[in-house]
Amino acid sequence: MAVINYDSELRRAGAHSTHGWRKLTYLVQRHMLGAIGLVIMVLFVMAALLADFIGRYDPLSVDSLQRLAPPSALHWLGTDSFGRDVWSRIIHGARISLAVGVGSTLLGSSIGVMVGLASGYLSGWVDLVFQRITDILQALPLLVLALVMTAALGPSLPNVIIAIAIPLIPTVARVIRANTLALRELPFVEAAKSVGMSETRIALRHVLPNTLAPLIVLATAQLGSTILTEASLSFLGLGIPEPYPSWGRMLSESAAEYVRTAPWLVIFPGVAISLAVFGTNLFGDALRDILDPRQRG
Amino acid sequence: MFAYIVRRLILMLVTLFGISVIIFVLLRIVPGNIVDILFDAAGFVDQADKANLEKELGLDQPIFVQYLKWIGGLLHGDLGYSYVSEKPALQEILPRIPITARLAALALLFSAAIGIPLGVISAVKQGTRLDYALRVVSLSGLSLPSFWLGLLILMASVAMFGTMPIFNPNPRTWTEAFAIYCVPAMAVGFRSAALVMRITRSSMLEILRQDYIRTARAKGASESSVNYHHALKNAVLPVITIIGIEAAFLIGGLIVTETVFNIPGVARFLVEAIRWRDYPIVQNLVMLIALVVVVTNFTVDMLYAAIDPRIRYTD
Numbered sequence: 076m077a078v079i080n081y082d083s084e085l086r087r088a089g090a091h092s093t094h095g096w097r098k099l100t101y102l103v104q105r106h107m108l109g110a111i112g113l114v115i116m117v118l119f120v121m122a123a124l125l126a127d128f129i130g131r132y133d134p135l136s137v138d139s140l141q142r143l144a145p146p147s148a149l150h151w152l153g154t155d156s157f158g159r160d161v162w163s164r165i166i167h168g169a170r171i172s173l174a175v176g177v178g179s180t181l182l183g184s185s186i187g188v189m190v191g192l193a194s195g196y197l198s199g200w201v202d203l204v205f206q207r208i209t210d211i212l213q214a215l216p217l218l219v220l221a222l223v224m225t226a227a228l229g230p231s232l233p234n235v236i237i238a239i240a241i242p243l244i245p246t247v248a249r250v251i252r253a254n255t256l257a258l259r260e261l262p263f264v265e266a267a268k269s270v271g272m273s274e275t276r277i278a279l280r281h282v283l284p285n286t287l288a289p290l291i292v293l294a295t296a297q298l299g300s301t302i303l304t305e306a307s308l309s310f311l312g313l314g315i316p317e318p319y320p321s322w323g324r325m326l327s328e329s330a331a332e333y334v335r336t337a338p339w340l341v342i343f344p345g346v347a348i349s350l351a352v353f354g355t356n357l358f359g360d361a362l363r364d365i366l367d368p369r370q371r372g
Numbered sequence: 373m374f375a376y377i378v379r380r381l382i383l384m385l386v387t388l389f390g391i392s393v394i395i396f397v398l399l400r401i402v403p404g405n406i407v408d409i410l411f412d413a414a415g416f417v418d419q420a421d422k423a424n425l426e427k428e429l430g431l432d433q434p435i436f437v438q439y440l441k442w443i444g445g446l447l448h449g450d451l452g453y454s455y456v457s458e459k460p461a462l463q464e465i466l467p468r469i470p471i472t473a474r475l476a477a478l479a480l481l482f483s484a485a486i487g488i489p490l491g492v493i494s495a496v497k498q499g500t501r502l503d504y505a506l507r508v509v510s511l512s513g514l515s516l517p518s519f520w521l522g523l524l525i526l527m528a529s530v531a532m533f534g535t536m537p538i539f540n541p542n543p544r545t546w547t548e549a550f551a552i553y554c555v556p557a558m559a560v561g562f563r564s565a566a567l568v569m570r571i572t573r574s575s576m577l578e579i580l581r582q583d584y585i586r587t588a589r590a591k592g593a594s595e596s597s598v599n600y601h602h603a604l605k606n607a608v609l610p611v612i613t614i615i616g617i618e619a620a621f622l623i624g625g626l627i628v629t630e631t632v633f634n635i636p637g638v639a640r641f642l643v644e645a646i647r648w649r650d651y652p653i654v655q656n657l658v659m660l661i662a663l664v665v666v667v668t669n670f671t672v673d674m675l676y677a678a679i680d681p682r683i684r685y686t687d
Binding site: 108207208210211214215216217218219222223224226227228299303306307310311312313323326334335338341342345348349350352353356357360 | 383386387388390391394395398399401507508511512514515516517519520523524526527530531536620621623624627628631642643646647649654658661662665666669
């Protein structure tokens with residue numbers, strides 16, 4: 076007769092890890108990839124915050140003697156056609172890309188939550204109007220809409236953030252609206268109404284906190300898209316303008332011309348973009364598994 | 373059912389109308405138009421000449437009238453004139469459409485051909501090292517910027533063959549055609565393939581948990597029969613939806629890929645027109661893209677209803 080070792084089975088299922096370090100270790104062990112993603116994200120944030128210390132040169136300083144130098148001890152990742160140090164530009168570019176990515180995600184998500192909440196909770200003509208507007212905005216791919224908006228508003232840092240945030244609104248609003256519609260029918264809302272709570276208070280104090288989980292999952296998933304969209308816009312020359320260093324623009328400046336002569340100009344910025352998005356995707360996946368398993372995909 | 377179709381068609385038209393208004397207004401938010409750009413380049417600005425040019429291009433009339441003229445022209449097949457080349461917009465856009473269409477079709481084919489089998493394998497072998505590896509690969513596929521992938525491919529082709537694939541509208545050999553069309557299509561399709569793989573995997577996992585799969589196994593059906601005959605047929609449904617949606621979003625990937633590989637398609641034309649502030653082209657191209665997206669979504673929904681008998685669109 077086989078003896079079942081209950082203890083180890085229970086421990087593997089997380090029975091004794093209810094709080095503190097134990098819980099953290101258990102979560103990390105269970106979602107190893109997500110933990111790796113979080114570490115990558117934290118590394119990028121640290122790089123962005125400590126850019127002035129880690130970047131060895133001023134990202135804008137031109138050194139004509141060292142143009143197109145391959146990676147060496149002096150310039151860790153080489154220099155570009157103007158003699159600017161690639162490593163410094165990548166580190167400072169992290170600041171810009173993360174600022175744009177996080178900024179536009181936050182902006183788009185917050186507006187999207189308001190729209191979705193109002194649309195789902197109020198129903199009636201408000202819902203109808205918002206639905207049509209989200210339909211219209213969603214009919215265009217993210218990059219196309221962002222392209223047209225930057226072209227319309229003009230290239231500057233805040234405009235790029237707005238241009239990328241606006242196409243996010245319909246996606247977020249859709250999810251929040253679906254959630255609100257479901258939550259609205261639950262007994263606790265009816266109970267609150269019967270006690271005499273105002274509609275706004277119910278919406279903000281009871282419905283909104285329950286939509287947070289899918290919202291966090293959605294926002295983290297969108298973060299990868301926004302970083303990629305910013306890179307694409309800058310690559311096309313319609314994104315973040317000079318003098319801010321942007322990974323996407325570093326790739327466009329180095330495009331076909333230097334593909335043969337200076338491959339480090341093509342490889343490293345691309346690695347930076349991919350790694351950042353990869354980290355957010357890994358983390359977002361794990362977050363979704365933990366918070367909202369229904370959205371598994 | 374018929375009422376649903378009619379309702380969806382009306383919705384389509386409303387959406388297209390809304391987009392036309394939005395794009396028209398957006399492009400005219402910032403003060404300054406093509407006339408300003410032309411005259412800035414010339415140096416000396418004579419107001420009379422400027423006014424004349426504006427009148428010629430129809431830019432002096434109120435926005436409302438300009439919009440109506442554009443829409444009226446659209447319905448007659450007259451897309452206006454390009455500011456830059458002064459040729460009819462239709463003449464500029466039409467020859468570029470087949471190129472982009474070919475790339476898009478190839479990319480979709482690639483993403484389905486790679487994504488669906490890998491997704492099935494990943495689902496069937498869930499929890500194994502292979503599944504893990506495939507999931508990491510698909511996630512990295514979603515993280516790679518497609519223009520960087522294109523640049524890497526260019527680098528590789530330069531390193532291996534010494535040249536880059538240069539676009540030729542009439543390829544002479546099959547290898548040339550492959551290099552011109554399939555290589556960029558794969559660069560674009562890589563991301564879609566990753567997405568299709570993930571959706572197929574999760575969809576298959578959902579299905580494989582169902583009772584009827586257990587019944588089929590209990591009845592003694594072989595593993596391959598269970599996986600393909602019973603599970604895959606049902607799992608394909610959300611995948612079709614995703615492929616349909618991805619078809620619309622391919623355009624974003626095509627924009628950068630056509631720029632990288634220097635392919636004269638519709639997507640790259642959009643970027644050029646935006647840079648040149650060539651409003652008529654930009655408007656028409658955006659409407660074209662919106663039309664493609666909306667029609668694709670509509671077709672996918674109809675396909676969905678046709679395939680899955682459980683879906684009733686009555687309400």
